[in-house]
Amino acid sequence: MTVKDQIQQLREELRQHNYNYYVLDKPEISDYDFDQKLKQLQDLETENPEFYDANSPTLRVGGQVTKNFDTTTHDYRMYSLDNSYSKEDLEDWEKRIMKMVDGDVHYTCELKYDGASISLTYEDGELIRAVTRGDGFKGDNVTNNVKTIRSIPLKLNGDYPKRFDIRGEIILPLEGFTKMNAERVANGEEAYANPRNTASGSLKLQDSTEVSKRPLDCLLYSIIGKNLNFKTQFEGLEKAREWGFKVPEVATLAKSTKEVMAFVNYWDTHRHDLPYETDGVVIKVNNLQQQEELGYTAKAPRWAMAYKFKAEQVSTVLEKITYQVGRTGAITPVANLIPVQLAGTTVKRASLHNADQIEKLDIREEDTVFVEKGGEIIPKIIGVDFTKRDKNSKPTQYIEHCPECETPLVRNEGEAQHYCPNEERCPPQVVGRIQHYISRKALDIEGLGGETVALLANAGLIKNYADLYTLKIEDVLPLERMAQKSAENLINGIEASKQIPFERVLFGLGIRHVGETVAKTLVKTFKTIENLANAKEEELVEVEEIGGKIAESVVVFFSDEYKKETVQRLKEYGVQLEISAEQLQGQTNKLEGEIIVVSGVFNKLSRTELKKAIEDNGGKVSSSISSKTTYLVAGENMGPSKRTKAEGLNVPIITEDEFLDKIQ
Incomplete structure (x- = not known):
């Protein structure tokens, strides 16, 4: 046997033993024998470096040092999940689904693992990268560290797709955590x-x-990619197991919310018997075609829902109420608590939301309060233990002046929060708006973080986001922890931000109620900042998905002389404040005013490409058929109820080719 064959054989043997031990929990050799084989392989690889393999079992022991983790864009966005807390929530979700898809809907029920989300990319059966969730669009490349987790296969077996992502949760089992x-x-x-x-x-x-050295584990739950060789979520889990992934066996198929709730109730009781932490159940529409038809909101898939187990609750003493000023000037009262353990973390602070909430619960300093983690993430006060209240206690008087700049607070009619109106000079507002402008989903300026923004503002170098474009290397060098290279990176990052597309710049401007999705809608409709700035409230309200509140806040923003001047400066500095020629290319008004429903499987375009073609030509994609629907684009395997409904409402049904003829 050649040295190459010897190395290959050892690698295959060790991979199999690794899989038997860490995935199947059925070891076939002793730890000593495994270590001897691993040492033999390490020696052979050291003596024969020409046979190096990036996914060799010897790399499981680590050895590589990563000083900076590169930011990597996900091939497919990592969405959050909407939460539910009752059977009624699930039934409402099911009703929404039934309106949007044809045929019977079945569900895959899985446990919601409490760890760190990870996206693993495989190509030709080999692990090529591991990326953290990050903001859902980009995350940190932690491949070298993830390769040390022995339950993650470095090479796959079976009929895996050429390239795909698989999502899961990196966890630390309770036994290993206790030992550590x-x-x-x-x-x-x-x-x-x-x-x-x-x-x-x-x-x-x-x-x-x-x-x-840490006993980390990885539980996988979702495969994303093109040309996948399965048609349901449950089948995907079974395939993942065949390829070598660790997928918990507890997942089950349910035909109704009644069966879903039986799964939920069982695990709400038995979750404490598991070797790892879980905080709920994830319910997914099982059929992948139905998933595609349901699509996504701006933040979450419509086809999945997390059912959170009842939140843990503790009591502690509220020592002091302080007030924070946000970038919009909104005042948030904060309860400063005697530290207490809650759901595995130490809680020292909790939001009190607004004056109405304080009054409603009659919350006072020195009260003993009940604290809960809303959705197991954000601590909130849900009540007061009045039996422990001091008889001399006095009701909380909500502040009347900004805690930062002493400006009298205002409260708009119909709104719960108080605001500081001193937008131009109130320090947290000035810093907060610039931090929002440079955030990941907005201009994402490399080399510039929130702390540096605060340093620049406190040094008097910037007062708004337009001032960033006047900075020079010599201006920023005197800042704390700022060396020549980091100063150059900051200035280069600011210059590069001039290429960021209009919709992200518009989001970065921080107009109240204008989030990512609304920014995209406004950009698509108005094309340039001038058109948007000159739009009247009634014009804005006519735009699909733009309500009165959004329209009013856009008009108010552009009627402010200081803000108009700041935006004008951005334009003069070369920031993108109109749709680029590349984006405009291929866009028409051929489908303007048309509402189109897409259903089934298509041959020439994917469903995503088909929806984009509708939007690029001025049409609107709808998920359900109504009397307002212009026509239905029908693909293969379209459910009969959609066809029946379309025919009943006299909505024309066209093929993919007929649609393509319309836009060509």
Whole structure:
């Protein structure tokens, strides 16, 4: 046997033993024998570097150091999930689904694992990258660290697609977490707070050798890609197991919300028997074609819902109420608490939301309060233990002046929050607006973070986001922790931001109620900042999905002379404030005013491409048929109820080719 064959055979043997031990939990050789084979392979690889393999089992022990984790764009966005807390929530969700898709709807029920989300990309059966969730669009490339997690296959078996992503959760099993903490305490070190945060922090350790020492695990739950060789979510889970992934066996198929609730109720009781933490159940429409038809909102898939187990609740003392000023001037009262353990984390602060909430619950300083984690994430006060209240306690008097600039607060009619109207000079508002402008989903300026913005503002170098474009290297060099290279990167990043497309700039301007989705709609409709700035309220309201509140806030923004001047400066500095020629290319008004429903499977275009073609030609895509529908584009396997409804309402039904003829 040649040395190459010997190396290959050892690699295959070790991969199989690794899979048997970490995925199947059925080891076939002793730890000693495994280590001996691994050492033999390491020696052969060292002596024969020409046979290097980036996915060799020897890399499981780490050894690579990563000083900076590169930001990587996901091939497919990582969405959040909408939450539900009752059977009624699930039934409402099911009703919405039934209106939008044909045929019977079945569900895959899976546990919601409490760890760090990860997206693994495989090509030709080999792991090529591992990226954290980040903001859903981009995340940190942590491939070297993830390769040390032994339950993640570096090479696959079977009939896997050429390239795909598989999503999962990096977790730290409870037994391993307890052992790690025992060792830390024995060494005089502080214990880790909870498994979830420890798992997440492990992924960002610079030395992969240290990561390999931690008993991390990975549970997979979702495959995304083109030309997948399965048609349902449940089938996808089974395929993932065949290819070598660790997919928990607890997933089940349900035909109704009644069966879903049986799964939920079982695991609400039995979750404490699991070897890892879980905070709920994820319910997904099983049929992938139905999933595609349901699509996504701006933040979450319509075809999935998380059912959160009842939140943990504790009591503690509210020591002091303080007030924060947001970038819009909104005042948020904050309860500063005696630290208390809640759902695995130490809670010191909780939002009190607004004056009405304080009055409604009659919350006062020195009260004993009940604290809960809303959706297991954000702590909130849900009540007061009046039996422990001091008889001399006095009701909370909500502040009347801004805690930062002393300006009298205002409260608009019909709104719950108080605001500081001093937009131009109130420090947190000035800094907050610029931080929003440079955030990831807006201009995402490389080399410029929130702390640096605060330093620049406090040094008097910037007062608004237009001032960023006047900065020079010599201006920023005196700042704390600013070296020549970082100063150059900052200035280059600001210059590069002039190429960011209009819709992200519009979002970055921070107009009240104008989020990412609304910004895209406005850009598509008005094309340039001048058109938008000159639009009247009634014109804005006529735009689909733009309501009175949004229209009013856009008009108010552009009627402010200071803001108009700031936007004009952005334009003069070369920031993109109109749709580019490339974006305009191929866009027409051929389908203007038409409302089109797309259903079925198509041959020439994917459903996503078909919807984009409708929007690029001025049409609107709708998910359900009504008397306002212009026509239905029908593909293969379209459900009979959509056809029946279209025929009943005399809505024309056309083929994919007929649609393409219309836009050509």
